[in-house]
Amino acid sequence: MSDQDPPRRTTRTTTRITISDDRGVFMISVAAELAEMHPQTLRMYEQRGLIEPQRSAKGTRLYSQSDVEKLRRIQEMTGDLGLxxxxxxxxxxxxxxxxxxxxxxxxxxxxxxxxxxxxxxxxxxxxxxxxxxxxPYRPQPDILPAPRREPPSGGRRIRIDRD
The missing domain is CATH 1.20.5 (Single alpha-helices involved in coiled-coils or other helix-helix interfaces)
Structure with a gap:
């Protein structure tokens, strides 16, 4: 490359892989390091039923991100809270x-x-x-006025004014 040639640019490609929080991907040594614990502590927690790592086809413990978070919570409860x-x-x-x-x-x-x-x-x-x-009910004006009745003879007459 001479002084006249432009510098070469190298492009770097980054591939990101999204993994479910429940998928077991960490071996015991990595999970222990992430949780800041000794691997034997993880085995003891598994024995007590506090954590249940997944197993590979060959029987290797595989811890998920959720497992690591749970381990951190356990450590917080035992260390900081004194449980x-x-x-x-x-x-x-x-x-x-x-x-x-x-x-x-x-x-x-x-x-x-x-x-x-x-x-x-x-x-x-x-x-x-x-x-x-x-x-629907709609009140109607009287089409035919009601007939007037005469009171029986000898009776009193009462006058009723109608509108």
Whole structure:
């Protein structure tokens, strides 16, 4: 390349891959490093049922990003909050129950909204059917005046003025 030639530009292509937070992609050593724990701690947490990593076809533990976040939460509860592992287990159980109850509540609210809409449609259909069947009442002036009756003889007469 001479001094006269323009400098070559190299273009770098970056490929980004999006992976689901629940997909197991980290081996135990990487997951332990990301969670700032010893790999043996992860094995112990798995034994206690606090974490359930996925397994490869050959049986290797594969941790997901969600697993790493859960490990960090466990570490926070034991370190910062002073909970023992039994306390952590209970907190995680209660959180799962809360998630299920929240999901159930949302489903019930959705169904309630759907039923309310159906009910309002039915009510409107009934109203429309009544409007079609009922002849509206319009007061009409008397076409023929009512006949006057004479009181029986010997009776008193009462005068009634009519408009």
């Amino acid at each position: 023992n592992l039994a306390g952590v287990e209970r907190v995680l159980e209660l959180e799962e129950q809360l998630e299920r109850a929240t999901a159930r509540l949302q489903a019930l609210e959705q169904r309630s909204s759907e039923m309310r809409a159906e009910m309002e449609q039915e009510i409107e259909a009934v109203r429309r059917s009544f409007r079609a069947e009922i002849v």
